[in-house]
Amino acid sequence: MKKKAIWIIAAIILLIYFISTMFFCLDERNIAIILRFGKPVRTIIKSGIKFKLPIPIEIKILFDKRIMIYDPTATEYLTQDKQNIVADIYICWRIVDPLLFLQALRTTEIAESRLEDIIRSTAGATIGTHNLSAFVSDEEEGTQLDTIMALMTSKCNKQIRAQYGIEIIDVKIKRFNFTEDNLPSVYARMWAERERIARKYRAEGHKSAAGITAEAEKRATIILSEAYRESEILKGQGDAQSMKIYAQAYRKDPDFYKFIRTLESYKKFIDSKTTIIFRSDSPLLELLEQGPSVESNK
Amino acid sequence: MIISYRKISIVIIITIFSIWLLSGIYVVENNEEGLNQRFGKLIQERIPPGIHYHLPCPFEQITKLPVRKTERITIGFKPTKIDTVPAIIKRLTGDVNVINLVATLQYSIKGATNYLFSAKDPVALLKFSSEAAITKVLSSMSVDYALTIGKVDVQNKIRGVTQKIMDNYGTGIQILNVNLHEISPPKEVSAAFRDVINAQSDAQRFINQAYGEKNATILNAEAQANGLKKSAEGYRQDKINRTLGETDRFLNVLAKYKTAPEINRKRMYLELIEAIAPGIKKIIVSSKLDTNLIKIYGIEEGSNPLQPKSE
Numbered sequence: 020m021k022k023k024a025i026w027i028i029a030a031i032i033l034l035i036y037f038i039s040t041m042f043f044c045l046d047e048r049n050i051a052i053i054l055r056f057g058k059p060v061r062t063i064i065k066s067g068i069k070f071k072l073p074i075p076i077e078i079k080i081l082f083d084k085r086i087m088i089y090d091p092t093a094t095e096y097l098t099q100d101k102q103n104i105v106a107d108i109y110i111c112w113r114i115v116d117p118l119l120f121l122q123a124l125r126t127t128e129i130a131e132s133r134l135e136d137i138i139r140s141t142a143g144a145t146i147g148t149h150n151l152s153a154f155v156s157d158e159e160e161g162t163q164l165d166t167i168m169a170l171m172t173s174k175c176n177k178q179i180r181a182q183y184g185i186e187i188i189d190v191k192i193k194r195f196n197f198t199e200d201n202l203p204s205v206y207a208r209m210w211a212e213r214e215r216i217a218r219k220y221r222a223e224g225h226k227s228a229a230g231i232t233a234e235a236e237k238r239a240t241i242i243l244s245e246a247y248r249e250s251e252i253l254k255g256q257g258d259a260q261s262m263k264i265y266a267q268a269y270r271k272d273p274d275f276y277k278f279i280r281t282l283e284s285y286k287k288f289i290d291s292k293t294t295i296i297f298r299s300d301s302p303l304l305e306l307l308e309q310g311p312s313v314e315s316n317k
Numbered sequence: 318m319i320i321s322y323r324k325i326s327i328v329i330i331i332t333i334f335s336i337w338l339l340s341g342i343y344v345v346e347n348n349e350e351g352l353n354q355r356f357g358k359l360i361q362e363r364i365p366p367g368i369h370y371h372l373p374c375p376f377e378q379i380t381k382l383p384v385r386k387t388e389r390i391t392i393g394f395k396p397t398k399i400d401t402v403p404a405i406i407k408r409l410t411g412d413v414n415v416i417n418l419v420a421t422l423q424y425s426i427k428g429a430t431n432y433l434f435s436a437k438d439p440v441a442l443l444k445f446s447s448e449a450a451i452t453k454v455l456s457s458m459s460v461d462y463a464l465t466i467g468k469v470d471v472q473n474k475i476r477g478v479t480q481k482i483m484d485n486y487g488t489g490i491q492i493l494n495v496n497l498h499e500i501s502p503p504k505e506v507s508a509a510f511r512d513v514i515n516a517q518s519d520a521q522r523f524i525n526q527a528y529g530e531k532n533a534t535i536l537n538a539e540a541q542a543n544g545l546k547k548s549a550e551g552y553r554q555d556k557i558n559r560t561l562g563e564t565d566r567f568l569n570v571l572a573k574y575k576t577a578p579e580i581n582r583k584r585m586y587l588e589l590i591e592a593i594a595p596g597i598k599k600i601i602v603s604s605k606l607d608t609n610l611i612k613i614y615g616i617e618e619g620s621n622p623l624q625p626k627s628e
Binding site: 044045046047048049065066067068083085086087088090107109111151154155156157158161162164165188189191192193194195196197202205206208209210212213214216217218219220221223224225227228229230231232234235236238239240242243245246247249250251252253254256257258260261264265267268269271272275276278279282285286289290291293294295296297298299303304307 | 354355356357358359375406407408409410411412413414415433434435436437438441442445446448449452453456457458459461482485486488502503505506509510512513515516517519520521522523524526527528530531532534535537538539541542543545546548549550552553554555556557559560561563564565567568570571574575578582585586589590592593596597598599600601602
């Protein structure tokens with residue numbers, strides 16, 4: 020009796036277990052594949068509560084259907100114009116056909132190693148057909164980075180989607196630079212360029228300064244010459260005024276003017292070095308020669 | 318006894334059932350957003366802050382995300398003293414210069430559903446996208462622009478490009494801002510870059526000096542010009558005053574002279590002779606003397622300048 024009860028309980032527990040394996044919750048993040056005795060029979064994409072046959076018959080395998088990132092190590096490439104560059108690329112991908120994925124790749128690790136091969140060859144081919152100026156350019160039209168990355172994405176997709184059941188959403192160049200070996204020559208060029216720019220700035224400074232100085236000298240010359248002109252005009256006015264006043268005054272008696280002006284000039288040019296020879300019959304001395312006489316009124 | 322066993326087990330079952338039911342009560346905090354999945358299927362999203370109820374495990378599952386919280390990541394590479402910065406860390410600008418950039422990026426979760434279900438690791442994706450954005454933004458800029466006036470532009474463009482990439486992936490991440498911490502040339506060439514800045518300030522200094530000298534030159538010229546004008550005015554006034562003085566004197570003398578012209582004339586003449594006579598050598602020659610002797614002195618006969626003119 021007791022033994023029978025134990026058997027019944029065991030059977031119930033087993034039944035509950037089997038029933039519980041017949042139902043499973045499929046999360047929004049996942050896709051499921053149902054395997055019947057190891058053979059894939061169904062792919063379930065929509066989330067919710069799902070039914071399958073109990074455990075030994077059917078088992079489920081879950082895959083993440085969200086975007087995954089694969090970031091291979093940075094690799095050296097050669098551009099079309101033979102520049103050694105190193106590019107760090109990442110890939111966004113997701114599983115779109117879990118059955119194909121399961122058959123061809125099984126795990127994410129295997130998928131990533133396959134992705135690495137594909138991206139290496141695609142990037143090598145794509146970068147190799149573009150010049151460095153397609154990646155870096157300060158021209159008006161800009162770089163072709165977006166185009167190059169879109170090209171790599173579509174190239175990868177073409178190879179991968181039908182074969183492995185995964186979709187490449189995006190291939191992006193994270194970093195891009197010259198290789199370590201090339202950097203010294205790049206630095207030398209940068210150094211020379213900076214020196215040139217510094218020289219240019221200084222020369223421009225000197226040029227502007229010289230312009231300012233010349234302008235100042237021009238202004239100064241103009242100011243001085245204008246002042247000279249004005250001063251000459253003023254002097255001329257003075258001279259003219261003076262001449263007018265003299266003329267007005269002396270016109271009253273030109274003869275007398277001549278007389279006193281002459282007297283004054285005598286005062287000026289006769290000095291101690293002068294010798295004057297007087298004739299004794301000169302008006303000054305005629306008295307001396309003739310002696311006193313009454314009628315001496317010339 | 319049996320009855321009481323049964324009672325106790327009923328009470329226990331009811332208690333456990335009520336606790337199970339009550340475990341469906343949950344609180345969405347103030348800065349959070351909740352979403353509800355029934356058997357893994359999303360049935361409700363954007364559950365606002367507050368107290369809510371859901372069917373307890375295993376029926377429904379609640380996920381809460383801090384949507385209004387600002388998170389921060391560092392992008393670019395911050396070299397420390399020990400690091401020798403590998404080439405791949407640095408960036409290339411449009412004019413093929415190598416520079417280094419470090420920035421912080423602040424973001425928050427815009428849509429919890431997208432954040433949870435679109436990408437396996439949204440934050441890693443954000444970091445990668447922003448790195449790609451930096452490379453893209455710098456690749457079409459000149460190094461001078463990026464290092465000087467373009468800094469704000471660099472920040473805005475990195476933010477814009479990163480946001481576009483993230484929206485493309487549908488990650489539900491909102492980038493709030495990008496702050497440049499450092500944007501600098503590699504230390505191998507930093508001295509040359511510094512010299513360019515020095516050269517700019519040198520140039521400015523030359524110009525400022527020239528302006529200073531210009532002001533001095535012009536002020537100097539104006540001072541000289543003023544002097545010139547003043548002295549000319551002085552000259553004019555001097556001339557006029559002297560003339561007025563002389564003519565006044567003349568007119569006064571003339572007025573007096575007119576009263577007795579002949580006498581005054583004589584007197585003035587004699588006064589002059591008296592004034593000049595003491596200092597000079599005088600030779601008096603008789604009128605009967607040979608005038609040839611006089612010619613030796615180069616004076617023509619009868620041209621004695623001292624002889625007053627008769628009227």
